[in-house]
Amino acid sequence: MERVRAVVVGASGYTGADLVRLALSHPGLEIVGLAANQKAGQAMNEIWPHFMGVGGLPRLSRVEELDLAHADIVFGCLPHGASAQMLAGISHARIIDLSADFRLKDADVYAEWYGVVHPAPELLDEALYGLSEYAREHLPGARLVACPGCYPTAALLALLPLAEAGLILPEGISINALSGVSGAGRGLKESNLFCEVAEGAAPYAVGRHRHMPEIEQELGRAFGRAVRVGFTPHLVPMNRGELVTASVALAPGASLADLRAALDERYSTEPCVHLLAPGVAPATRMVRGSNLCLLNLFEDRLPGRALVISAIDNLVKGSAGQAIQNMNLMLGWPETLGLEQVPLFP
The missing domain is CATH 3.30.360.10 (Dihydrodipicolinate Reductase; domain 2)
Structure with missing residues (x-):
């Protein structure tokens, strides 16, 4: 399987960390960039103890210092507003956004509920609402996917x-x-x-x-x-x-x-x-x-x-797992690839 190069923006939050956790067991994913402004310069295992012993992950950088030139997929895990502002400048890679910025199709409704003017309203028509089971047939051709809220x-x-x-x-x-x-x-x-x-x-x-x-x-x-x-x-x-x-x-x-x-x-x-x-x-x-x-x-x-x-x-089906499920469908891979974990009990 040819591996795709992924960047996770906002890797210091719960969603970003769970995305990295799932990506580590995905045979088709290589993480080439991690960003989190407040934790820039640190390794993932310095801020997330469950990554202790995991090698090969890049150190976190500031968002503006990310090298996106070689990224095939960018996962956006930033807060609303900041996510669209950052992702709007990306044209060469496919984007899976886990924030709220591209879920609502009406920029006025977004402004009403989120209290800010939408940073990139020109992208709302392009964004595909990524509820995997209902977006499946459209995901292969999508460039920008908005993962639903939990x-x-x-x-x-x-x-x-x-x-x-x-x-x-x-x-x-x-x-x-x-x-x-x-x-x-x-x-x-x-x-x-x-x-x-x-x-x-x-x-x-x-x-x-x-x-x-x-x-x-x-x-x-x-x-x-x-x-x-x-x-x-x-x-x-x-x-x-x-x-x-x-x-x-x-x-x-x-x-x-x-x-x-x-x-x-x-x-x-x-x-x-x-x-x-x-x-x-x-x-x-x-x-x-x-x-x-x-x-x-x-x-x-x-x-x-x-x-x-x-x-x-x-954090999984409601966020990071659905993002990977969407990526699998975008790339024509089995949609459960990297997501076969049996639930943890008790």
Whole structure:
């Protein structure tokens, strides 16, 4: 297999580090550049102890000092705004961006939710929304891929087949989500300190989380009309993992069996998305460290409604793993290459 040369921009964050971890076991990837301004000059094993004993990785450099001339793939793991500003100048390499900068197609919606003017609106039409299972046929020709957010990945994999089949109504979708603390990034924040997080759980960004317009954008495409959803995320005291429970209204004449049949038909041949046996609830411990998404359906006590539950690892299927899955599909490789890890349990 011919190896491609990859650069990871933002390698000092949780997403960047997990991307490097996965890349090390990928037979087709060679990491030729790593960047992180605050950690420039350091080796990965100096800031990430789990890389101790791993050789061959370049030292981290400042973003502006990166040598991109020989890169085939650039993974962008920078915060929103900074990512688009940096990646917009790259024309010779293919780009997989893990920030929010190219997910939303409307620059005005981006400005409303992220509080800044989009740095590269001219690239929004070109960017492919990279939910792997739905972007598969377009990925081989893509130059710029926007990896979905972690919450949208879990929510959309659960809901898109049902919306496309007309089995649920666009009105009254309510999503309750739980995430591990790594989803908030590695930056120092008082709300993420151990004493603030341990022994408790709390909602955050109530009524206005930045992933809401992303979920609405993609569900709107499936329904063929504008959609507004309820979405409430919660921070729970675990390192990684994400659990989404969506309450949906059934379309007239639809049954829970119809919903199950639609999910089974859509995902029966998918390597990374699996529908569990009836009655088995997805749990984060079932997917930890893997690129899997596990789904199931339950009848709601409220007449005419159902519960759709999904579990992913926010740093893998919700971020770094999906980025590598997208890269594999872009290059015509088996999409699970480098992603065959069995979930870590307990």
